[in-house]
Amino acid sequence: MRQSHGQDISPADARERMRDEILDDLDEEIELELDDSRLAGADSDESAAFRKHYFRELLRLQGELVQLQDWVKETGHRMVIIFEGRDAAGKGGVIKRITRRLNPRICRVAALPAPNDRERTQWYFQRYVAHLPAAGEIVLFDRSWYNRAGVERVMNFCTDSDYAEFFRSVSEFERMLVRSGIQLVKYWFSITDEEQEMRFRARIEDPLKQWKLSPMDLESRRRWEAYTLAKDEMLERSNIEEAPWWVVPAVNKKRARLNCMAHLLSLVPYAEVTKPEVILPERVYHPDYTRQPTPEGMIVPQLY
Template sequence: MTRMPPDDRLSWDRIRLREEVLDDIDEEIELELDDVRLGTQEDCDPLDFRKTYFRELLRLQGELVKLQDWVKETGHRLVVICEGRDAAGKGGVIKRITQRLNPRICRVAALPAPNDRERTQWYFQRYVSHLPAAGEIVLFDRSWYNRAGVERVMDFCTDAEYEEFFRSVPEFERMLVRSGIQIIKYWFSISDDEQELRFRARMEDPLKQWKLSPMDLESRRRWEAYTLAKEIMLERSNIVEAPWWIVPAVNKKKARLNCISHLLSQVPYEEIEKPEVILPERVFNPDYLRQPVPDDMIVPEVY
């Protein structure tokens, strides 16, 4: 692979670091967009992708709400697995999927490292309790594929356990599908240079430093080992009942839109008719007296 000259590389890194900061700002803007509707496709500057991004994100999130209603109405059970290297953008996609959905219907499973008791259980056991019931969506922010990735690369499992995983995982997933659970598996793909840039951006941002664990830093050193582990995983666990889908994720915003759009295309949802919501009249009682709130209970108006 051809490398840029040092000066050009430094300039490019500064540009990308600025984009990282803008992306963080955009995340906050997204939360304020409920009452904002951007222009139509015709009056949108095609060069201004951020405007396109916000408009499309709102549209796709509207479709996710329809999907949620359909899942609840039909009792569908959906599992979405999000895998990828550290800093690949899995959490960002999951955040945009769940941002406007009911957490009682759509929830995230992000399991920590297994404890001593869990290490003695059947490997899949701790994941089973997080599977969806009827009318639920579960997004796994990393999943049972930890064994094929981090556990393999960091020597947290034996060769026998690793091979047993690949013997078991196709049958485990086929069993879930036969029981009525739909499984959609995504691998978020970023380049070597992009991961390095995102790690450096986290190192320089006090609000993001918590995202960098010693394990993340070690994964950077073992890039090639992770690549091999990923290639083996995709080859040995890509089954017809639950295939892998690769999301190009160097561009975060495009990855989010593309992944959500693809997810919607994989579920045969329909818009559910809902009864009209009518706000009831407020009841006024002539003998009702509102009690004063003590001043020392009021949050100070600093702003």
């Protein structure tokens, strides 16, 4: 290997730099975990041995997801994965781990805000259709059209007629997606009453996570039972053979992530894609090239 100006790098130095790069990548995973556990306390059954196993399995599953991504791109497969659940159930955490090493041009997240005045006058599913995948794409919906069966129903943001029409339409809408060639996977992340309260209190205490608590989240806490009734009806009335619901026990966040990722991989008949060998070309050197120094006033202060 060579540095600029043609200086040789020894094989030992090259290996050390490669090791540093890999460790830096792993540090980002650890950083996510540390951020998740701030003030929340460790899971009751978590041990050093389990944490080691968790990271090993997380990296292995992420490697499998990269193979899945390559297969999706190669075959033109289309996937929609829906993540639903109560506030603080862990949907965002698993979405981060799934997408962590994937190409955002192939695998993207759709997290739609509340509909605007124009969207409220459209066909209910219309704004979601715009985010559906083309060939060779995966779309993860962080909440989805099932907002109507959940938050809109519980908070009275839709009429009884709107709610009834949703259930008349949703199963046929999803069958249309599947008939068109889209693989539709639906996950519900399930936590207990006590676990949600603990996670909410942890967010209140953590200044880095208070932004996650909206007035709507707090109101959802008060209406726990109404959400339970709405969830039960949703799972019963929209659990179709073409796109069944899958429930992820999510009291333990780490186990929920691994279980969801492993289950998702089991649903797709992907295979390793043969790729052409990647050869790094030699850098071209010109004797008259001189790298100009960067003006001091443009350099970010080196505080660390």
